[in-house]
Amino acid sequence: MKENLPSGITLIPNGAFHQDNYGATYLIEGDELALVDPGTSYSVQRLLDWFKENSLSPSRLSSILLTHIHLDHAGATGHLVDELSDLDVYVHARGAPHLVDPSELLASVKDATGSRYSEYGTLKPVPEGRIIPLDGRTTLNLGLRELIALPTPGHAPHHLVYQDLETGSVFTGDSAGLYLGGELIPTTTPPSFDLKKNLTSLEKIKKLSPSALLYSHFGPGVEPIKLVDEYGRILQDWVELIANFTRNYDEKEVVDKVLSKKRDWLGNSFTEEELVMNVKGVQRYLSWKGN
Numbered sequence: 001m002k003e004n005l006p007s008g009i010t011l012i013p014n015g016a017f018h019q020d021n022y023g024a025t026y027l028i029e030g031d032e033l034a035l036v037d038p039g040t041s042y043s044v045q046r047l048l049d050w051f052k053e054n055s056l057s058p059s060r061l062s063s064i065l066l067t068h069i070h071l072d073h074a075g076a077t078g079h080l081v082d083e084l085s086d087l088d089v090y091v092h093a094r095g096a097p098h099l100v101d102p103s104e105l106l107a108s109v110k111d112a113t114g115s116r117y118s119e120y121g122t123l124k125p126v127p128e129g130r131i132i133p134l135d136g137r138t139t140l141n142l143g144l145r146e147l148i149a150l151p152t153p154g155h156a157p158h159h160l161v162y163q164d165l166e167t168g169s170v171f172t173g174d175s176a177g178l179y180l181g182g183e184l185i186p187t188t189t190p191p192s193f194d195l196k197k198n199l200t201s202l203e204k205i206k207k208l209s210p211s212a213l214l215y216s217h218f219g220p221g222v223e224p225i226k227l228v229d230e231y232g233r234i235l236q237d238w239v240e241l242i243a244n245f246t247r248n249y250d251e252k253e254v255v256d257k258v259l260s261k262k263r264d265w266l267g268n269s270f271t272e273e274e275l276v277m278n279v280k281g282v283q284r285y286l287s288w289k290g291n
């Protein structure tokens with residue numbers, strides 16, 4: 001894994017859902033340190049331990065960059081801000097109010113995840129003064145290192161990707177899918193997945209001419225354009241498959257059909273519950289669209 005990482009960027013496995021190779025937090029090292037997507041609230045201790053093991057003082061961290069506020073990406077934020085006083089938190093402007101008052105977000109996670117809710121941990125409120133809301137393409141200066149934040153709605157309306165201008169690599173969050181064990185898997189979580197917007201965002205990512213894609217799930221992908229194109233096809237096929245099943249079968253049958261067709265996706269840290277949740281996200285999208 002390490003060999004494909006751009007210089008100055010380190011992957012810290014954050015242990016989300018008790019899986020070693022599912023949640024990736026990235027550390028960007030310049031004259032200041034920044035974390036991209038610190039993971040769930042359960043990841044906090046793991047990250048602090050990692051700093052200790054690597055003889056880095058966490059007090060050198062100056063910022064957290066969030067691709068979006070889903071708890072497996074942003075859950076640790078409030079705890080880290082509490083622990084380390086001077087952190088700035090970069091997040092899409094639409095996500096910012098949910099960090100200040102997470103009650104609506106937590107209710108939505110509960111609704112989407114059902115019995116798996118406790119695995120998502122929680123989110124401690126983040127003081128408003130620590131948040132830097134981003135709207136539109138923005139250049140960020142982290143000490144001497146510059147990054148671009150770019151809105152990429154689709155997986156969620158408040159999704160951003162970040163491009164590190166020094167290496168050209170792009171932190172994709174969930175915009176470009178899951179990349180588990182070398183396989184691309186769609187991530188179409190409720191409540192706000194939107195196929196059309198996600199496909200437009202993939203084109204925006206391609207226009208950045210990324211040198212590498214740094215997936216939150218999990219690790220670097222070194223053929224960016226090929227991977228982005230492939231994900232666009234996978235996403236369209238996935239939505240079409242569910243649309244067809246949904247027209248012809250009841251809710252339980254749809255899930256059974258999808259499971260029998262896509263069982264090969266399971267394993268590699270991708271669970272049946274997650275697959276079912278992704279089916280629901282697509283159905284929700286289709287119901288808005290009146291399909």
Ligand SMILES: [Zn+2]
Binds near residue numbers: 068070155156174189
């Ligand atoms: Zn997500």
